[in-house]
Amino acid sequence: MKRWDLRRVLPMIIAPIAALVLAALVSSAALLISGKDPLEAFSAMFDYAFGPNSGPDVTTEILNKATPYYLAALAVAIGFRMGLFNIGVDGQSRLGILAAGALGAASFLGVVPGPLRVVIMIIVAMAVGAAWAAVAALLKVYRGVSEVISTIMLNFIGGAIFAYLLTTERLGVKAVGGEIVSTPLLKSDSWIPGMSLFAGTANKMFGFAFVAIACGIAYWFLVGRTRFGFDLRATGLNPSAAVASGVSPKRMVIATMLLSGGVAGLVALPEVLGRDHAVTTSTPALGFTGIAIALLGRNNPVGIALAALLWAFLDVSNLPLDLLDIPKEIVTIMQGVTVLAVVVAYELAARVGRRQQQRSVGAATGEAAIVTLGIPAAIAAKLGVEAVSAPVEPPDSTAPTDPTVPGKHREEQS
Amino acid sequence: MPADAVPSSAGGPPAVELRGITKRFPGVVANHDVFLSVSGGTIHAIVGENGAGKSTLMKILYGMQRPDDGEIFIGGSPITIHSPQQAIRAGIGMVHQHFMLADNFTVLENVVLGAEDEAGIGAGARKKIQQLSSQYGLGVDPDELMEDLGVGDRQRVEILKVLYRGAKIVILDEPTAVLVPQEVDELFGNLRELTREGLTVIFISHKLDEVLSVADAITVIRRGTTVATVDPKSVTARDLATLMVGSELPSPEARESTVTDIPVLTINGLTVSTPAGRALVDDVSFTIHKGEVVGIAGVEGNGQAELVEAIMGTRAARGSVQLDGNAIGGWGTRQRREAGVGYIPEDRQRHGLLLDAPLWENRMLGHQTEPPNAKGPLLDIAGARRDTEQIVAQYDVRTPSIDVTAGALSGGNQQKLIVGREMSHIPKVLIAAHPTRGVDVGAQAAIWEHIREARRAGMGVLLISADLDELIGLSDSLKVIYRGRLVADADPDTVTPEELGLAMTGAAAGSSREESA
Amino acid sequence: GDNGGGATPTATKKTVKVGLAYDIGGRGDKSFNDAAAAGLEKAKTDLNIEANELEAGATETEQDKYNRLKLLCQGGFNPVIAVGFVYAGVDPANGPVAKAAADCPNTKFAIIDSVVDKPNVASLVFAEEQGSYLVGAAAALKSTTGRIGFVGGCKVDLIAKFEAGYIAGAKAAKPDIKVDVNYLSTPADRCSGFNDPAKGKTAAEGLYDAGADVVYQAAGGSGVGVFQAAKAKGKKAIGVDSDQYNTVDPALKDVIITSMLKRVDTAVFDFVKSMGEDKFAAGVQVFDLKKEGVGYSTTGGFVDDIKTQLDDYKAKIIAGTITVPTKP
Amino acid sequence: MTADTVLASTPGGMPAAPVKARRLSTPVILLLVAAGLLAFSAVRVITGADDITSSGAVRAALASAVPIGLAGLGGLWSERAGVVNIGLEGMMILGTWGGAWGALTFGAWGGIIAGAVAGALGGLLHAVATVTFNVDHIVSGVAITILAFGLARFLSSLTFANMAGGGDTQSPNVPDLPRISLPGVSALDGVESKHWFLVSDMAGILRGLLTDVSVLTLIAIALVPLTFYLLWRTSFGLRLRSCGENPQAAETLGVNVYRYKYYGVVVSGALAGLGGAFLSMVASSIYREGQTAGRGYIGLATMIFGNWRPGGLAAGAVLFGYTDALQLRRGSESVHALLLLIAVILLAVGVWQIVRGTRIAGLVSIALAAPVAVWYFTTDQIPVEFVQAVPYVTTLVVLALASQRLRPPAADGQPYRRGGG
Ligand SMILES: Nc1ncnc2c1ncn2[C@@H]1O[C@H](COP(=O)(O)OP(=O)(O)OP(=O)(O)O)[C@@H](O)[C@H]1O
Ligand SMILES: Nc1ncnc2c1ncn2[C@@H]1O[C@H](COP(=O)(O)OP(=O)(O)OP(=O)(O)O)[C@@H](O)[C@H]1O
Ligand SMILES: [Mg+2]
Ligand SMILES: [Mg+2]
Secondary structure: OOOOOHHHHHHHHHHHHHHHHHHHHHHHHHHHHOOOOHHHHHHHHHHHHHOOOOHHHHHHHHHHHHHHHHHHHHHHHHHHHOOOOOOOHHHHHHHHHHHHHHHHHOHHHOOOOHHHHHHHHHHHHHHHHHHHHHHHHHHHHHHOOOHHHHHHHHHHHHHHHHHHHOOOOOOOEEOOOOOOEEOOOOOHHHOOOOEOOOOOOOOOEOOHHHHHHHHHHHHHHHHHHEHHHHHHHHHHHOHHHHHHOOOOHHHHHHHHHHHHHHHHHHOOHHHHHHHHOOOEOOOOOOHHHHHHHHHHOOOOHHHHHHHHHHHHHHHHHOHHHHHHOOOOHHHHHHHHHHHHHHHHHHHHHHHHHHHHHHHHHHHHHHHHHHHOOOOOHHHHHHHOOOOOOOOOOHHHHHHHHOOOOOOOOHHHOO | OOHHHOOOOOOOOOOEEEEEEEEEEOOEEEEEEEEEEEOOOOEEEEEEOOOOOHHHHHHHHOOOOOOOEEEEEEOOEEEOOOOHHHHHHOOEEEEOOOOOOOOOOEHHHHHHOOOHHHHOOOHHHHHHHHHHHHHOOOOOOOOOEHHHOOHHHHHHHHHHHHHHOOOOEEEEEOOOOOOOHHHHHHHHHHHHHHHHOOOEEEEEOOOHHHHHHHOOEEEEEEOOEEEEEEOHHHOOHHHHHHHHHOOOOOOOOOOOOOOOOOEEEEEEEEEEEOOOOOEEEEEEEEEEEOOOEEEEEOOOOOOHHHHHHHHHOOOOOEEEEEEOOEEOOOOOHHHHHHOOEEEEOOOHHHHHOOOOOEHHHHHHOOOOOOOOOEEOOEEOHHHHHHHHHHHHHHOOOOOOOOOOEHHHOOHHHHHHHHHHHHHOOOOOEEEEEOOOOOOOHHHHHHHHHHHHHHHHOOOEEEEEOOOHHHHHHHOOEEEEEEOOEEEEEEOOOOOOHHHHHHHHOOOOOOOOOOOOO | OOOOOOOOOOOOOOOEEEEEEOOOOOOOOOOHHHHHHHHHHHHHHHOOEEEEEEOOOOOOOHHHHHHHHHHHHHOOOEOEEEOOHHHOOOOOOOOHHHHHHHHOOOOOEEEEOOOOOOOOEEEEEEOHHHHHHHHHHHHHHHOOOOEEEEEEOOOOHHHHHHHHHHHHHHHHHOOOOEEEEEEOOOHHHOOHHHOOHHHHHHHHHHHHHOOOOEEEEEOHHHHHHHHHHHHHHOOEEEEEEOOHHHHOOHHHHHHEEEEEEEOHHHHHHHHHHHHHOOOOOOEEEEEOOOOOOEEEOOOOOOOHHHHHHHHHHHHHHHHOOOOOOOOO | OOHHHHHOOOOOOOOOOOOOOOOOOHHHHHHHHHHHHHHHHHHHHHHOOHHHHOHHHHHHHHHHHHHHHHHHHHHHHHHHOOOOOOOHHHHHHHHHHHHHHHHHHHOHHHHHHHHHHHHHHHHHHHHHHHHHOOOOHHHHHHHHHHHHHHHHHHHHHHOHHHOOOOOOOEOOOOOOOOEEOOOOHHHHHHHHOOOOOOHHHHHHHHHHHHOOEEHHHHHHHHHHHHHHHHHHHOHHHHHHHHHHHOHHHHHHOOOOHHHHHHHHHHHHHHHHHHHHHHHHHHHOOOOEOOOOOOHHHHHHHHHHHOOOOHHHHHHHHHHHHHHHHHHHOOHHHHHHHHHHHHHHHHHHHHHHHHHHOOHHHHHHHHHHHHHHHHHHHHOOOOOHHHHHHHHHHHHHHHHHHHHHHOOOOOOOOOOOOOOOO
C-alpha cells in the first residue's frame, strides 16, 4: 500500500459527491411534493450565481460569504482535531468583534496609523475571543464541566454582555436616519480594501480573505507539521495514549480552546473591516454553520474551504427562488441533508478503506503464515497425531485478499 | 441447576460437536475447517497461540460470530446459532476473555440482564442468585456495585451469570489470565463441581501446566485449524507448546548477570492515594541499577498500574523519584520521557497507539519531541518515516507498508512496533508493563531477547508481568506488591512460580521465603 | 412569496411592477410585515399592479439585503419597497438601500422606518411615539387599578420609542399611574422575543399579577401571548401596528381595547399609488398623527367613552403643544 | 532498597471501599426545603419582590420548566442507551410544527400525538445515523438540528401558509388543551394576596402548582416517575441502560443492543417533540418559527445537571424554569431581590464551611457574599440584558460546582458495533 493509494483515496473523494447528489435528490423530492420543478430551481440558482447578468457580483459575494464561514469552521475544526467541541464560536466571535470594533473606532487611538489600528483590532478580537473560550477551558480542566454545555451557556451569557455594551448608553451609536445601533464607524484608513475579481464588478472581494487563507495555511502547518499539532491530533485520536506519550491534557485543552477562541474572534472581522466598518447587534451567528462546514470539510483546511464555498453558494444563490415562488427552505434542507449524508458517506468510505488495509495486511502476513505451517514430523510421530492436522492450503488462506470473495466480513454482519 | 438433563460422558453423542467450521475475516482466516468434539460432563481445554482462532471458534459456538461454513451439533442434533440468545436457549453459556460487566450496575443487575424471564429483576432474582452462589460456593453478594469488586469476584460473577441461565455447556475463554494460582485453584474447584453436576466445560488457556492439571481432554489449534486432540495424561507442556507453534521451541537462554552498582532509577517512599485518601501505592521504595531488570509480581489491581503511572508522571504521587541522579518527581510525563524513560504500556491499544494513524505516526508517539521525529518545534516527517522503516525491518513487524494504520496490524505486530519504538530511543530505564501479553510465542521470545540485549547495554528495566515464568526468567531481582506495598523480595534464581503466587496473595507475608535482593 | 398575477386592471394609467422586500419574520407575522402586505394587497385589488415579495432570512448580512433589493430592481421591479430599518443598514448613507439606489438610478425605492437620503429613495417613517402616547392615555384612563404594563419584544431603540410615548401618554392622563415595563429579549439572543409567544404570555401574566389591568404590547409575533394572558386573566390589552382586533383569533378579540396603528399599509399603498400616477417624491415622509400615519383604533367600541379625551390629546400633539418623547 | 523493606505486615481488613456519592436522606431533604422556603419568604418580605413566591411565578416556572424538562428526559432516554443527543433542539423544532399541525388538523389531542411523532421521526433519523451508520453522535445531532429548521419552515409553507391566519413562519391559533385545577386550592388566593410571612408564600406555591394546570403539564410531570419506573424497575429499562453502560456485555447476554438503542433514541425524539408541542400548543397556542430558542440545549444541560437521573433532571428543569420565569416577570426587580438571597446563601455556606473546618473555602464564600450584597444595596434594578442571562449563569455555576460528582453512562457517546467486542 503506497502512501497515496488510490484505493484508499478514491472512496474519500466519491463520498462527498455521493452525499451531494443525495442531498440534491432529497430537495428535489421536496420540491416535487410542493409542485415545483426542481430543475427550474437549480438552474435559477446557478444562473444567479454564475450567469452573465448577476454572475460576477454574486460570485464575488459567494467568496465573501465563505470567508467568515471558513474562519468559523477553522475555529471549530481546531477543537475537533483534539476531540473538543467548541460550540461557543458564536459568543467568542461576538465579544471579540465588539472589543475590536469599539477599540478600532475609539478616539484615543485616533493618532495611531490606520494599518496599525487594523493590527490592533485583529489582536484584540483574537485575544477577547480566546479569553471567552478560556472560561470554558478552565471550567473543563478544573471543574470537569463538559465544554459542549458550557460553551452553549457562554454563548447566551456572552450575548448578554454584548447586548448590554452595544447600546447607545455605552459603546453604541446610531447613524442619522438609521435605527441600527452599532459601534462608531471606523475611519477609512483602517478599512481593509477589497479587490475586484472580475472586470467591472461593483462587488469587491474582501481583502481579509487573504488573512483567512493565511489562517488556513497556518492551521494546516500547525496541525500537520508541528509537535504541538501532533499532540493535538494524538489527543483527538486517543486521549489516553496521548497522555501516556507526554501530552498534558489540561494544557492541551486550554491551548486548543484558546486557539479556537482566537480564530473565532476573527470570524466577523472580514465583514466589519471590509464592508460594514462598524459592529452591529445583528452580527450573524456562525457557530453552528461553522460546525457544519468543518464537518463537511473533514476538518481539512482545503476541504473546509470547499465546504464553505458550497455553503455560501447555497446561501447566496437561493435568493431568486422567491421570485419564482419556490420555497427557498429547500436550501436549508439541502444543507442539513448534505451534512448528514456526507458524514454517513465518509463513515462508509472509511470502512471500505479500513477493510482494504486489513486485506493488504492479511496478504502481506498470510504468506509468512503458510511457511510455518505443518507439524514437525518428529513431534507428530511421537504423539501419533496427524488425523486432523492437514495444513491449510495456500489458496484458501489468501482467499480473503481477493476482493471478489464474498466472505462474511465483520462490516457486513450488522 | 439441571444436573439431570445432561448426556453422560461415555457412550452417548458428544455434548458439543463442531464440524468443518470456517470463518474468514478481511485478510485473515480465523478458523479453517475446524473439528471439535467435546464429551458431556468433562472439562475440555483448547490451547493455541495468540490469534490461533480460539476465541473466534468459541464466539461462533456462542452465536456471536457466524461461521462461513461448517455445522454445529449439540447433544448430537444439528443446530444453527445466530445469536447469543439462541446459544443461551441451547444451554450454552460463555465467560469471555475480557470481563463483560457493567461497572455501574449491581451484581444482580449484571446477572439478570438478558435473563429477566428467569426470576424477574427483583426479590425473586436476588433469592435465586443467593441460592446459586451458596450451591457452588461462589460467595457473591447480589447487591454490591460491580466497580467495588476485585478480579476474582468478577470472575465468579461471570460464572454466576452463566449458571443463572441454566447453561449445561460452559465456555470459559482464558479465565485464569488475571488470577493468582490460589484463585486459579479455587476456580478449578468450582469447575470440577460443575462437571460433577453434569455440566460440560470448555476452557481456553495459555497456561499449559494448568491445562494439563485440570482438563480431561485438550485440543490444540494452530493458525485457525485444529491440529490435534490429545489426552493430558500422555503429553508434557513442552509437547503441547511444540504442537501449538509447529516447531521446536528455542530453549531458554542461560542467564548471565549484567547488573552494575550504578543506580539509574531510585524510588523512595512513593505513595499514590485516591481522592478519598486511600493509598493505592503505599510508601514504595526500590532502586534499579544499570543493567538490572527489577520484576514486580502481584495480582492485578494491587497498585502496579498506579505505580507505573506515578513513575511515568501521569498520576499524582508523593515521594521521590530519581533518574540518573535527577529528582524527576516534579516533572511532567514528557520531560521524563525525554530524560530517558521508555514505556511499554500495559494496554497497548489504549495507551500505546493511535489505531487510526499510520505506523510512522505511531512511531513518533511518545517521542514526538525527539529526533528523528522532530527538529525544534517542527516535526521531521521524513526522519520519522525512515526510522519507522528501520524498526519494521529490525523488529519483524509484519506489515505491507508503514502507511497502513496501526489498527490494521495484529496485536503481536502492534506490540513489536511499540517495543521497537521505545528501544530505538535507547532509554536509560524501560518501564515495561506486560510486554508480551497477548503476543505469540515466537514474538515473545524476540521481545525478551531485545530486552536482554538492551539490559546488557546498561539499560535498567522495571518489569511488570502477570506471567510468572516471564518474571522469573527475565528479572535480576523480584519484588512482590500487595495492596500497594512491596511486601516481599524474591530471588529469581531460586523462587518457584508457586511460591511467588503464594506471596502475591499476601498469605506469605513475613514467611521465610523472602530473600534480600 | 406571492405571484401577484391577479391584478385587476382599474383606472390607473400604467401597470406598475412592485417589488417588496420584507423584514425578518415576513408575511404572516400579524403585525409589522403583515401591515405592509395589507397595503400591497389593497394596491393589487385597487390599482393596476403586479407584485413580487421577497422574504428575509433569519441570519443575514447587510449584503444579503442589498442583493435582494438589487435582484428586484434588476428584475425590472419599480418601485422597490424595503420594509424595515434593517434595509437602511448601519450607515444609511451607505447601506443596502443607498447602494441599490445608486446601482439602479432609474428605479424608485421606498424604505420604511429609516431615512435614506438619495434622489430616488422615499423614506417613510412613523411617529410611533405619538400613537403610543394616545394608547398610553387610553390605558391609563381605562385602568381601574392605577397600574398598567408594557411588553416590548426586544430591548432596542425602536421599541423604546413605543415605550416612551406610552408612558408619557399614561402619565399625562393620570399622573400617578404606575407603568411596569417588561422586555422579552435583547439583541443578546438576536431578539428572539419577537418570535416567542410563550414569553409574551409569561411576561404579561407577571404584569397582570402585579396589578396591571391593561398591557400594551410591541412584541411582534410574541404579542399574541400577551392577548392570551389577558384573556386568561380577564384583563385588557392593547395591540400594535395593525388593528389587531381584526387580525387576531376571534376568541381573543374582546381583550383588545384598542391598537396603536402604524399605517404601514397606508404608507405602502399611497406610495404605490403615487408611482402609478408618476408622482414619486424623494425624501422623508413622516407619517405622524397629522398625516394619519399613526393613530389608535376604535374597533370593538371599548374606547368610545374616552374618545373625546384621546382626540383632545391628538389635537394637541398635532398642534405641537404636546411634544412626545422618543426615549423613556 | 534493602531486605528490611520486605515486610511491612499487611494492614488489616479489606481496603476501604471507594467513597460513594452521598445520597441525602428524606429528613435532610425536607429540612433543606423548609430552610429554603424560609429564606425565600424572608427575602420576599424584606425586598417586597412579591413575585419570587407568587402563584403566577410558580405557574410560569412550571410552564417554563416543562418543555426543558421534556427535552431533558429525551436526553436521558437517549444517553442511557449510550447515544448522545445534541439534536434535541431539532427534534423539538419538529415537535413544535407537529404539535400545531396535528392540533389544527385532528384537534388538541391529535397535536400531542403528532408532536411526539414528529420528534420521534427526528429521533429515528438520529438513530439511523448514529446506531446503524456509527456517525459521530454530536455530528449527527448538529446536522439534524439544521435539517429540522429547514424542514419545519418548508412544512409550514406547505401547511400553515394556506390556512387563514397562518403564514410561512407561523400557524393560526392552535386549539387549547384542557386545564385542570384542584378544587378548593383556588380559595387560597385570599391568603396569598395578604403577603404574610411564610403563609402567603406557601399559598402562592400551592396555588401555582395545583390550579389551572394544563393536562400536558400533568403528562409531562407524570413522565418523570414513569421514566424512572421504566428505566430502573423493568427489565426493558435494565436492557436499555445496559446499552449505555456496556453494550458488549449486553450483547453477549443476548440483548439486541441496536434495538434498544433505537428504542432509546426514538423515545428521546418523541419526548423532545412533546416538549416542542408543549411550546406551540400550551405555552403559546401558536406555532412560530424559532420558538424553541435553544431550549433543547438547555434540556441537555438539565440532564447533565441532574446526573442522568430523572429526579435530578426535574430539579434542574424547575430551577431553570424558575429563574427563567422570574426574569420574564418584571425580572429587573425580582432578580434584584434574588441578589439578597444569594448573598445570604453564600454567607450561610461560608459559615457552615468554616464550622466544618474548611476555612479557606468558607472565607471565599463570605468574601463573595460581600460584593453581591453591595450590589443589592446600591442598585434598584438589574439591567435587562443581565437579567436574561440569569438562567444560563445559574446553570453554569451549578454545573461548575457539581460536575465532578456526575457520572454519565460509561459507554455514553461511544460507537458500538455488533461483534466488535
Ligand atoms: N475489532 C476488530 N475490528 C477489525 N479488525 C480486527 C478487529 N480485531 C482484530 N482485527 C483484525 O485482526 C487482526 C489481528 O487482531 P488481533 O489483535 O486479535 O491479533 P492476534 O491474532 O492476537 O495477533 P498476534 O498473534 O500477533 O497477537 C488484524 O489484522 C486486525 O485487522
Ligand atoms: N472481529 C474480527 N475482525 C477481524 N478479524 C478478527 C476478528 N476477530 C478475530 N479476528 C482475527 O481472527 C484471528 C483469530 O482471533 P481469535 O481472537 O480467535 O484468536 P485467539 O486464539 O482467541 O487469540 P488469543 O489467544 O489472543 O485470545 C486473529 O488473528 C484475528 O486476526
Ligand atoms: Mg490476540
Ligand atoms: Mg482469544
